[in-house]
Amino acid sequence: MSTGTATEVMSVTRHVDAAPEAVFAVLADPGSHAAIDGTGWVREPLDEGAITGAGQVFGMGMFHRNHPDGDYRMHNRVEVFDPPRTLAWQPGQYGPDGEIGFGGWTWxxxxxxxxxxxxxxxxxxxxxxxxxLREHISFPPFDEEHLTRSLDNLARLT
Structure with missing residues (x-):
């Protein structure tokens, strides 16, 4: 396992005993995201089906004790979809105008x-x-151990 933190980017690398196609399939299934998440914030998918392409938005139920509502929803726009090599998304939330606003962080x-x-x-x-947004939320909102736990959880799932 290797780790690295730049000023505003945090990354962790780990070997997983499964083929890239199998790992990517788990990541592309929002139903597995709660089991992968190392914080316990991610709950259930709000949409059925797998992630299938860039531009797709998939919703996730979330919980955080410091969130004003406790339970909340995130809607993630897929930024990179390159099976079986790369999957990335930017979390956001719908505003009162019905548009998704993105916070500026990516996974x-x-x-x-x-x-x-x-x-x-x-x-x-x-x-x-x-x-x-940085006035209201401290970044990063978790330490590097969250990413390590997430990759350990991913390894167990594949």
Whole structure:
């Protein structure tokens, strides 16, 4: 396992004993995201079906004790869909105008063949979070251990 943190980007890399296609299939299934998540914030998918392409939006039920409502929803726009190599999305929320507003952070999984398995790098990038949002949310909202737990959970699922 290797880790790395730049100023506004955090990443962790781990070997997973499964082919890239199998790992990507788990990541492309929002139904598996709660089991992968290392914080316990991710709950259930709000939409049925797999992630199938860039531009797609998939919703997730969430919970965080510090969120004003406790339970809330995130709607993630897929930014990169390149099976079985890369999957990335940008979380957002619908506003009162019915439009999705994005917070400026992204989740990205990069997969590379690695012997009999896959080298998986999970990256959390908050470099595009605007100043007004940083006044209300401390970034990153978790430590690097969250990413490590997420990759450990992914390895167990595949």
């Amino acid at each position: 990205r999984y990069d997969l590379e063949p690695d012997g009999d398995g896959t080298r998986v790098t999970l990256t959390y990038d908050w470099s595009a979070v605007p100043a007004f």
